[in-house]
Amino acid sequence: MTSAGHAIVRSLENHGIDRIYTVPGESFLDVLDGLHDSSIDTVVCRHEGGAAYMAEAEGKLTDLPGVAMVTRGPGAANAHVGLHTAWQDSTAMVLFVGLIPFEHREKEAFQEFDPKAWFDTGAKRVMVLDHPERANELVAEAIFAARSGRPGPVVVGLPEDIIQQQINPVPHPEIPIAMGGMTVSDWKELHNALLDSEKPLFVFGGNDWTQKAAADFTAWLEAHDLPAGAEWRCEGTVPFTSPSYIGPLGYGRPAHSQRVLDEADLIVFVGTVPGDVITGGFTSRQDWNKRNFLVTIDPGLRGRSGPVTHQIVAKPDVFVRDLLRMDLPVNDSWKSWRDKLRGLQVEFSTLPERRTSGQVTMDSLMSHLVPRLPEDCMVTFGAGEHTNWAHRYFPTHGYARMISARNGSMGYSVPSAVAASLRHPERLVVSIAGDGEFLMNGQELATAAQYGAKPLVIVADNGEYGTIRTHQERQYPDRISGTQLQNPDFALLAQAYGGFGIRVEDNESLPQALDDALHAVDDGRFAVIHLVVPQRDKAY
Template sequence: MTTTAQLFVKCLENEGVEYIFGIPGEENIDIMDALLDSSIKFVTTHHEQGAAFMADVYGRLTGRAGVCMSTLGPGATNLITGVADANMDRAPIVAIAGQGATTRLHKESHQILDLVNLFAPITKYSTQIREAEIVPEIVRKAFKVAQTEKPGGAFIDFPENIAEMKFSGKPIEVQKAYTSDTPDAKIEQAAKIISAAKYPVILAGNGVVRQGAADALVTFAEVLRIPVANTFMAKGVIPFSNELSLGTIGLKARDLPWFAFDKADVVICVGYDMVEYHPDMWNPNGNKTIVHIDALPAEVDAHYIVAMGALGDITSTLRGIALKAKPQKSAPFKAVRKAIFDDRSGYASDDGFPVKPQKIVWDLREVLSPEDIAISDVGAHKMWMARMYRAERPNTCIISNGFAAMGIAVPGAIAAKLAYPERKVVAVTGDAGFMMNSQEIETALRMKTPFVVLIWNDAEYGLITWHQLRHFGRPSNVSFKNPDFVKYAESFGAKGYRVERTQDLVPTLEKALADDTVVIIDCPVDYSENMKLTQRLKEL
């Protein structure tokens, strides 16, 4: 007869789990022991936040729930930021925490917290295993809920005395939910609105990536000759090289793609998540005709009053509308496209030092292939990556833009390399974000997941400086001192390089990518460009 913990692990295997990211603890020892006889690889991390970020990015890249695990109390609370990030970024994740015995949950007791209620606001499903016989149902439901559109988080609290119980059971058969097709009447209605539009534009969101509908979106845009702007988390759904691409929209300032939305009469929102970019930014007067194409109904918002909603599988919906709608005689907003294209290439030959953000992004794009993956942390560099990085494929520029949590890049790069070992991976991070989870460099080396960490070094919280200068004209308490990042890398057994001249950035990146180990590049950045961009956007 097996233990409940052994049954639990078999249920995880049944769900196709390959990795669990986490830290062993006293209250999860039964699971840890059961994993020794499992095909599942446990990735021991240095901090539970790093484990949660790994599961977060793994889920986002694969569409299968990433799994992280901790012990009770402080171990579980350390998972919260990563789980919240996954939930708000619509990445499937299942978090597991050991718990004290049920015989002490009713009273004040060492390290005991009500974890189910703690995780409830940041997950789609949060529960506790109270009986051995319900393990198969709980595990199956956790994965089903986490992976069903819109995906997000599930949390399982596993008391230690339940885990060690003897029990015979078996996993429940995995049955995947599917998204139905949009009714024909809605296809006709959408086609009629789009056919009558004079200046239509498409706003593509992360839902296009999640549903694997990028190819259908490109075909839809090309057949109907309608340009496409994407959100931060939908970079690559249309190749930037495609003449219908208007690049990325999402800055709070009035950026170049905004001019297309300002003139547009019809905005076709495809897989758009409002959590990324609020509609009052592109529909301030609430006068746009909005066509909502997604798996689920639109969020309620005064600036997002939908003329019609086509709910169902995005790919089939786009194909259906493309067959019935009247194409534009020529694509509108060609001048906007040209301005965006010229803006992206404007710093290709810049040799100023410290390196300008635009130049860093340009050079990074030049050394990576279309399928390689850049994982952006959160900070000023994120704004430049979102705006300037010319993504050609979905899920090749990963940006957290729902919860937008700092510290995700290094753990995320480990997950990316485990999910796609054949691709080059670069963690693009500020110095502050890097130091939040830099301890996971050892994890990367131990797991033999080679990638490059490109640190934009400015020795301050650059994005906050940017905001403070915009609002008050002076910074407040944003500076700090960094370690010697080259020596820091070498202390782990990784390699470290420092960029001394702008001309050295490309060869340094190429060498680092060829080193086949973890490499940290210290690149000084000229963030005086932040306020210059703010001024330029004001003058547009």
């Protein structure tokens, strides 16, 4: 006999979950007790939003869902931001929420809420463990639901009294997920469309790839002189240095990558669809005379806009597996088209000249930082104009090397950097945060110190919510309102949390500050560079 709470922990172990992120609560003490003797690494966070972000980032970093555990009412409310991120970013994630005892329902008990009413429109499934003997089944169902089809978040409610009940648990096997694949007709349709095309373009995105599929896809593109662009904040699946990579497609994109969407006579979207951000607010690629092939496991094509010539229902891995059999003849027009787009991207991403005097800028940062980066480095960030420099200059050389929130969620930079550093302790993880964005979850540096995560966090401090200020200037020129900030010394804050911190205001001191910060990371500590930049600093 064992408790249902302990059975949940054993079932997570059996499904390969090796880390969970949590803020503890009295509503799920029996699960916490089960974790005491578990092989699962329990990471205690400082805020439920930070825990949910870490779990969401974990879902992007692995082929299993990220897992978070929070308590009822306020804890669940705080974690909701991570669910929205997982929903819009199509990230596999499971959120376990402790609930009031079963017999206390409908009495306005302390911290009572209805999980289905709160989460049903922003999660793939919302389940409540009302029968203790179903504990293993619900874990299997939750992991399956999060991974199957278009990945996304799943919520599992755990009533405090139910998880304490003793049961004879029956192990529940992993539920296999359908991967789809190209049918013979799919293959022929795509083959013929490519042969008929003079200016084809592939667009890749999503979190449902593997390293092998990304590498095979890149090799196939390069062998056929075909260009590929990245969905917003999905750089790396086709490496930054690949001759087939023609740049990011999303907010802050270079002008050429916006135009190419309408110039291409065929676009094949792999792992993503032409949604709001890619199409610039549903303006590009809306002509139904255009040819679009959509490769996605989601038959409902959620988030799609514009024409659909043909849908291939497949996850990226199996699509690439079948694509490798498609050996196409040499096409000089493809090479000319690809080389033109690649040349524009190389010009766009060439590092600016290093400055050695004057006030420090983000251009200066990138010109000094990028040459110091190892090839396997990673970058994380949340939302804000500071992210444009990462899109433009940061060299991503593999799948899941850029971890960010495509729903534009602020506060994501530090939690995702902690998760990435814990998952890949051998790699340098750089997080580029804005001052407003950093202060939403910067307290998770305490979590980094506690568990040995060692990201390099660069805080671009321009004393304002810069993106909103930009919108404000466009619509209400010279009427700044509600966007200005007064900030602490982030370097001292980092030191208080137990890491390395340094404040940089001029270009002259930047190189040494980077070297000192990277040395601290090599020594096993996280580092924060407080970069004081001008308010109207622009990436392009």
